[in-house]
Amino acid sequence: MLKKTLILVLLLFFLKANAEKFLSEIEIETLNPLPGKVTPLFFGSFIEFIKNYMNGPFGMTAQELVDRGFDMEYKYSTGIAYPWKSLSLDSAEGNWSLIQGGFNKRGKYSQYMERTNALGTFGIYQHIFLTDSTANDFYIYFKGDQSVNEVILTLYDSSFNNKLYTVSLGKPDSGWRKSSVTIPYLPGRNYAFLALTIIGVGSVELDESSFMAQNNVSGVRNEHYKFFKDLKPGILRYPGGCFADLTAAHWEYGIGKIDQRTSPNLCYEEISQRLDFGTDELIEFCRLIGAEPHLTVNFANGTPAEAAAWVEYCNGDTNTKYGAMRAANGHPEPYNVKYWEVGNEQYVDSINMAKRYLLYYDAMKTVDSSIIIMIDGNIWKGFDYYNALMGVAGSKVDIYGWHHGNVSDKSDELSYHLHFISGPIVYVEICLTNVFKWLTDSSFYPKTKQGSTEWWSIHEPGWVNDVRSWNMETAYVDALNLHVYMRNPESFVLAERTTFVESGILISRYDTVSQKRRVFAGAPYYSSMLMSNHSGNTSYPLDIMSPTFDVPEDKFPWSPKNVKWLDAVATSTDDTLFLSVVNRHSSDTSGTLISFDFIPDSMNTVVYELSSPNYLDRNSPSEPYKIVPKSKTINFKKYYDFLPNSFTILAFPRSEINGVDDNSSELIFGLYISPNPFEDEIMIRSVNSFELNYEFYLFDLLGNLVKNVSITGLYDYYSLNTSDLCPGPYTLKISNGKKVINKLLIKI
Structure with missing residues (x-):
């Protein structure tokens, strides 16, 4: 052979x-x-409101202030919003308390500060990071007593002895007013304490503040935007994950004026997951990076009507209730969001889950029948779970979505490494093949396709500080995982890699060496980036x-x-x-x-x-x-x-590259090339006697040119002498001056 x-x-x-x-x-x-076909959807990403991966100083969004609306409380009452702290220097006296309501009608509290003497410095502060290459924009809403002369913003160094920058925000009025200032970039300064203080005896009430680098892109940290732009994810899943099914994940919490969003919006970790990066911001970001938005509706704590309303907000025209709401928020044209998923990992009761899924499906399709709806399936429980779920819902499932992780232990033993680079990859290919067989055998394919709406590569135990997943080993495990998808494009249509959650894609950390916040890509990021930028649609x-x-x-x-x-x-x-x-x-x-x-x-x-x-x-x-x-x-x-x-x-x-098979009877430019295999000559015959004008190049296995013949004139056939050549494979390159075709030949 x-x-x-x-x-x-x-x-x-x-x-x-x-x-x-x-x-x-x-x-x-x-x-x-x-x-x-392999499409850009194979190289999708998944972002989620979990821990500090979206919000906070290490999050994707560019807001530097934590609890910018003063709505979080400490576990023990301090009268100060968490994580703000009291500031009372040089004998200053006063008190702090949280007041129900405020400028934000959907916020829980505003911050009240009362100064009782004119000594020293009195107010609140919190630690922030600075982007030392760009200016920053700050604003805050406040009101207060006329006896207060002014509200001051000051940036201190870590000792509180040196003021890096100070600016007056103005005198309070009896009603809410917004004060905005630009803080010039401070070369060499990477972090500071931001203090809000008052001059003069009296009280002020603070609400809704913001501190963001001017180089943010639609509210996203510039570094994150650049990484996503280069990554080119074909689809972006939002807002979860686990978060999508929480009481904090009602989509209306994330629309409307940015300073009137629901706050603090606590998730199960008692972390504020304010949806300043809401539906409108997601759509804008997806358009900037060239990704399809993929929205996951709230199954556990939502309703079919709520999901249908979200579809209408995204896709309805302006004569609908929620389409009009979108237009009032500054976006009259429908977003036409195509990809929707019902819930996240509802794996407990397949029958009841399927029945409730159908309520969502019908409600959402009634609003827009063109959308593609995914059920959140399960591969870990095998065929029995699939069969029960699809037996109820199968006729109304556009994509059978499933999740998987390439998981191994953090052990340095070689056996764990060998397992990590093989076992999970073999397993996911078996799962993909099984789902295709199940869909085919139950006659749901080709209407129903499959996709992995969440996948990741991590090392146990735990994923919070899994620095090993940032390494080269995980990078090529990710590439192997993508290979599985790309060689199974018949039924497989999309995949979304977890972007944060310590899984090695995008990481934000404090660097103790440079004393800077670093936003950087783990090695696995580059696997996805290379694949999304350098792949074709035919496999x-x-x-x-x-x-x-x-x-x-x-x-x-x-x-x-x-x-x-x-x-x-x-x-x-x-x-x-x-x-x-x-x-x-x-x-x-x-x-x-x-x-x-x-x-x-x-x-x-x-x-x-x-x-x-x-x-x-x-x-x-x-x-x-x-x-x-x-x-x-x-x-x-x-x-x-x-x-x-x-x-x-x-x-x-x-x-x-011009593929040619090795059948010696096939016509090439009206010529027959035979025999194949050949011995001492290669016969080149034309279909009819006509004037030929061809170049023939014969190369050996190593690319060396061993024969070169130009045939010009009237020929029925031409014999190329090959008696001097050794047995083995050769490539005959044939050119007619316009096109080149290569033919593989064997000498015996």
Whole structure:
């Protein structure tokens, strides 16, 4: 067989290779594309209001103040909103209390401060981070006694001895007034204490404040915006996750004027998850980064009517109740949100869940029948759960959504590493295949497709401080996961990677070395970024030959055997064929022969490579760019060395790729090329006698030109003498001056 011949030649070619290189082969069948299409939806993201990943100084949104509406309380009454603190310097006296209501009609409290003497400095403060490369905008609403001369904003250093900047916000009125100031950027200053103080004896009431860097993009931190823009997620899931089903996740809490949003809006962790990044802000952000919005409606604490109202707010015209509400909020044109999901991980009672899902489906489709609605399915409970759920709801499910995680222990033992880079990946492919079979066997496919609306890669125990998931190992596990989706495009239509939650995509931390807040990407971010930017919509079958490894059986419930060190997927656009390859070997390079249905002579190929010497290497606040992609252009000739611990994409120009099968009777430019295999000559015959004008180039396996013939004139046939050539595979490149076709031939 051709494959054995190629491997034999490769072995001879690599005789000088040492023990740090193993041999592999990848065959790409470009003439037989897989059914279905790989779309940008395969490279989606998932953002969620959980912990401080959306709000707060380390969140995606650019608001630096925590509890900007003064609506949170300390566990023990202090009279001060949490996490603000009292400020009383140099014998200043007074008192603080929280007052029900305030300027924000949907806020719980306002902050009251009463100063009883004229000594020292009196007020409140909290710690904030500064962006030292841009100015900041601040505003606050306040009212108070006429005896108060003015309200002062001051930025102090950590000692409270040095004022970095101070500005008057003006004198209070008896009614609410807004005071806005711009604070110039302070070179070298990365954090400060922001204090609000009063001059003069008397009282003031504070509500709704804001401190944001001017380089924010529609309320999103500039660093996050840039990362998402480069990531190019095809779809963005919002607002959860677990959060989507909480009492804090009613969508109307996140619309309307920004200073009239529901606050504090506590989630189950007793953390304020104020929806300043609400529906309108999400849509604007999605448009800026080129993503489809995906909205998850509240199943556990919401109602079908509430979900239908959200659909109407997004998609209804202005003569509907909620469409008019959207227009009143400044957005008269419908958003036309296409993708909707009912709840998050409702896995307890499949029958009742399915019955209630149908109420949501009918209510939402009544508003807009064109939307695509996903049920939140389950793969961990197997066919029985699927069968019960779909037996009730199946006829009204557009996408069977499911979640999965690539999870392993944090142990440094090699066996845990081998399990992490194989077991979960094998499992998810089995799950995907099973769901496709279930959908097909129950006749729901092709109406119902499948997708993973939440997936992640983490190390247990716990995910809050899982710094190991920022490393190179997780980067190529993510790439392997994406490979699974991309080689199954017939039924699989979308995937959304968890962006935060310590899963290695986007991380915000305080760097003790530089004393700055760092927003940086973990190594896994770059896997998704490379794939979303350098993949095509047509996927091809591959044949991979590679050495294998086994996972020890004694430690893991899922321990695959004969796992190939090399994994790959091939896709193409109209002008480029992309080969995505993971070498999961920790120390050895893979010397790899890459062949198509033909072997091109040579190609100027762009290489995108993500690698690191040790799979535990990771990006960190002090080394945020330790692992980043590198690109180069090479003259590709048949093989490539894939580094250990690497994820690589080779981009071949399709202008030099013209797939041809090896049937010797096929016409090429009106010519028959035979025989194949050949011995001492290659016969080139025309269908009819006519004047030919062709160039023929014959290359050996290593890309060396061994024959070059120009045929011009009137011919019935032409004999190309090959008696001087050694047995083996050759590529015949045929050009008619307008187009080039390559044909694989074998000499025996």
